[in-house]
Amino acid sequence: MSTKKALSPSDIKEGRSFLNQLVDVVQQDISGSSTRRKYQVFVTGGVGPGVTSSLFQTVFDQDHSLQTSNQILDFAIGLYSGSQTVTGSSTGIDTSGKTLFPSQSLMMREKVNIYKQFAQLIKGDSTAQFTAPYFAESTTNKDTGITSLTNQSDGIDEALFVCFKRLFSRDRIKKETFAMKFFQSASHDVHGAKPGSDVVPNHRHGNINVTSVSGSKIYSDVGASTYSMFAPIGGEVAELVDSADTSRKVGLLFYEPGIAILDLKKVISGTQHVTGVISAMQGTSAADYAAGQTVIGSPALGGSSNPRARFIPDLMVSGSIDDIVDHIATCRFGSSTNTAITFQNVTEIHSTLIFCRATADEFNLSANPTYRDSTGRLMVIDPGEEGIQKPFTFATSVCLYNMKGELMAVAKLSRPVEKNDEKDLTFRVRLDF
Numbered sequence: 406m407s408t409k410k411a412l413s414p415s416d417i418k419e420g421r422s423f424l425n426q427l428v429d430v431v432q433q434d435i436s437g438s439s440t441r442r443k444y445q446v447f448v449t450g451g452v453g454p455g456v457t458s459s460l461f462q463t464v465f466d467q468d469h470s471l472q473t474s475n476q477i478l479d480f481a482i483g484l485y486s487g488s489q490t491v492t493g494s495s496t497g498i499d500t501s502g503k504t505l506f507p508s509q510s511l512m513m514r515e516k517v518n519i520y521k522q523f524a525q526l527i528k529g530d531s532t533a534q535f536t537a538p539y540f541a542e543s544t545t546n547k548d549t550g551i552t553s554l555t556n557q558s559d560g561i562d563e564a565l566f567v568c569f570k571r572l573f574s575r576d577r578i579k580k581e582t583f584a585m586k587f588f589q590s591a592s593h594d595v596h597g598a599k600p601g602s603d604v605v606p607n608h609r610h611g612n613i614n615v616t617s618v619s620g621s622k623i624y625s626d627v628g629a630s631t632y633s634m635f636a637p638i639g640g641e642v643a644e645l646v647d648s649a650d651t652s653r654k655v656g657l658l659f660y661e662p663g664i665a666i667l668d669l670k671k672v673i674s675g676t677q678h679v680t681g682v683i684s685a686m687q688g689t690s691a692a693d694y695a696a697g698q699t700v701i702g703s704p705a706l707g708g709s710s711n712p713r714a715r716f717i718p719d720l721m722v723s724g725s726i727d728d729i730v731d732h733i734a735t736c737r738f739g740s741s742t743n744t745a746i747t748f749q750n751v752t753e754i755h756s757t758l759i760f761c762r763a764t765a766d767e768f769n770l771s772a773n774p775t776y777r778d779s780t781g782r783l784m785v786i787d788p789g790e791e792g793i794q795k796p797f798t799f800a801t802s803v804c805l806y807n808m809k810g811e812l813m814a815v816a817k818l819s820r821p822v823e824k825n826d827e828k829d830l831t832f833r834v835r836l837d838f
Contacts, residue, residue, distance in 0.1 A: 408772055409806070410763075418758040423751055428573050430477055430746040432586075432739040435464050436616070441734055442469040443727060447515060449686050454697040456684040458725035460515060462734065477573055478746075480730045481566040482721075483520030484513070485534050488562030490718040491517060508686055510722045523566055523666070527639035527659060535561040537654040537668050538644055539634050561656070563669040563721050565733060567746075574663030575750040580643065582749035583626045583658055583665070588737045590620025590674050591716065611703060613681025613720070613728075616736050623648040624672065626658050639664070673737065675717030678702060684725045699723075759834040761803050765826050771798050797825035803832050 434440045441464050445457040461481040465474040484491050486504075494513065496505045506513040521531040528535075534554075541559035545552045554560050569578070592615035628651060629643035636642050640661035647653040656667035669675065685699035701723055702714035711719060720729060738745045770776070770783075776798075778784055786794045799821035805814040816834045824830055 408768055408770070410761075410767065412759065412761070416760045416762065418760070420756045420758060422754045422756065424754060425579060425749045425751060426575070427749050428747065429744050430464070432741050432743050432745040434466060434477065435738045435745050436735045436740040439468045439470070440465045440474075445727070447512060447726070449511075456511065456686060456697050456725055458512060458684065458727040459730070460519065460726060462727070462730050464734070475572055476570045478570060479566075479568040480734060481519050481523075481568070482516055482726050482729050483523060483564045483566060484516040484721065485520055485560065485562045485564070486517045486532070487534065488560070490562055490721055493718065494722045506722075511684065511686070511725050511728075513722065515726065516721075519566070520564060523564070523664070527636050527662070527664065529637045535564060535657060535666050537561055537656050537671070539642055539657060558670075559654075561666060561668040563675075563717055565667040565669055565672070567665040567667070569663035569665075569748075571663070573750060575752045577641075577660040577751050578658065578663055579749040579751045580629045580660065581626055582747075583645075584648070584748070585624045585645075585665075585746045586738070586744065587622055587624055587672055588617030588620055588739070589622045589672060590617060591615075591677055591679070591736060592617050593619075611680030611682070611701075612736075613679055613683065613701070613732050614735060616740055620674070621739075622672070624655055624667070627651060629658075669721070670717050673716060673733075676715050679714050679716045679720050683720070683723060683728045685723070754837050756838075757836040759805065759836070761832040761834060763800075763824060763830045763832075765829055768800070768824050768830075769796050769798060769826050795826055797823055800824050800830070800832070803834055805834065 441462055443459040443462050445459050447456075447458045447460060449456045461479045463469070463479050464477045466477055467474045491504075491513065494506055494510055496507055498504055504514060504517070524533045524535065525531040536554065536559045538559060542555040543552050544555055592612040624645050625648050626643040626645055627648060628646070634642050636659060639659040641659070643658045643660070644654045645656035645658050645665065645667065647655055653671070655671040656665060658665045680702035681700070682698050683701050684697060686697070701719060702712060714720070714723075720732070724732075776784060782788075783796055785796055785798075800823075801818055801821050803816040803818070804812055805816075807813050814834075814836070816832070818832075822830065
């Protein structure tokens with residue numbers, strides 16, 4: 406049993422502290438097939454054998470089939486509905502308002518909808534366009550009322566969305582700690598088309614599934630501490646820049662939701678020639694490829710159309726989301742144990758500090774029945790020494806009660822602490838949440 410004392414407002418203090426944790430995502434976790442999980446929920450219909458694809462892929466810190474694995478981040482691809490990549494490939498709009506695309510394209514409406522979902526989530530407007538720099542200059546036509554970017558290259562038309570999981574991003578990402586190593590140049594297509602020629606010599610695999618070995622860049626949020634920008638819903642945002650040229654804005658980083666948005670036309674060499682096998686609704690005529698596949702950028706592999714295909718817009722239009730994410734994750738981050746992405750997270754800890762004070766004349770007696778014998782004599786005082794010895798107790802716990810007298814929390818001391826009339830004790834109880 407114990408004795409009680411009411412707390413005063415001065416005994417209760419509120420505070421908060423911050424805990425930082427370093428997060429390293431290694432290259433092989435991103436590029437590995439066992440550490441990257443696909444959710445193939447999209448299925449084409451109508452023409453050909455059909456194509457299945459994910460709408461996003463998840464990177465794990467180990468084999469995703471293991472129960473001990475943890476989700477690190479998600480990759481998704483999106484296209485801005487007003488971009489040249491979308492409008493240039495569209496064949497019109499049907500009576501229900503749905504945008505139409507040719508059969509050579511794949512998942513275009515899904516790519517547009519993903520972009521809109523992120524715009525709604527972060528900006529509160531599904532029709533909004535992400536820009537880098539975040540506050541890009543724009544002009545409004547007085548006659549039409551249409552607003553357009555002064556510099557069209559500021560618009561993020563083809564976006565790579567990197568969404569870090571709550572387990573790793575915690576309450577938010579810490580400013581000026583984010584960095585990502587990314588290969589801007591794809592594997593050099595030494596067998597590609599020569600200038601002035603539409604004929605591509607035989608190149609068995611192309612460069613769509615070959616890991617890049619040169620042209621790496623470091624993209625970071627360096628300089629973010631010197632300014633503050635806020636999205637309507639996404640909270641504080643910083644511009645991702647090329648560390649070698651900080652005036653070059655390549656994307657955005659939203660600290661609180663833990664979302665990085667990269668402009669693909671800036672982080673990769675979009676005009677570089679692309680060759681390889683991708684998914685398609687109509688199978689290729691080449692006998693050595695499975696149904697539901699076709700070749701991009703190489704007549705020698707069976708792809709007679711568009712022999713000079715580029716990563717942007719051709720791969721973004723013709724490839725499925727899995728094709729594009731597979732290329733980025735497998736070829737653009739490397740496959741070693743080196744760090745691909747690193748940052749520090751922030752865990753905000755709200756604390757209530759409760760100071761439980763026992764003055765010299767308090768808590769020197771216990772209400773525990775064993776504290777007295779059957780005659781009422783204090784067990785801590787030797788017989789015959791009642792006028793000489795003083796009572797004392799040993800504190801072992803601090804219990805907190807609400808106004809109704811209901812026990813709310815118990816704090817156990819690491820060891821009993823003696824209390825007598827010559828001691829003032831203060832026990833500090835900290836509640837974190």
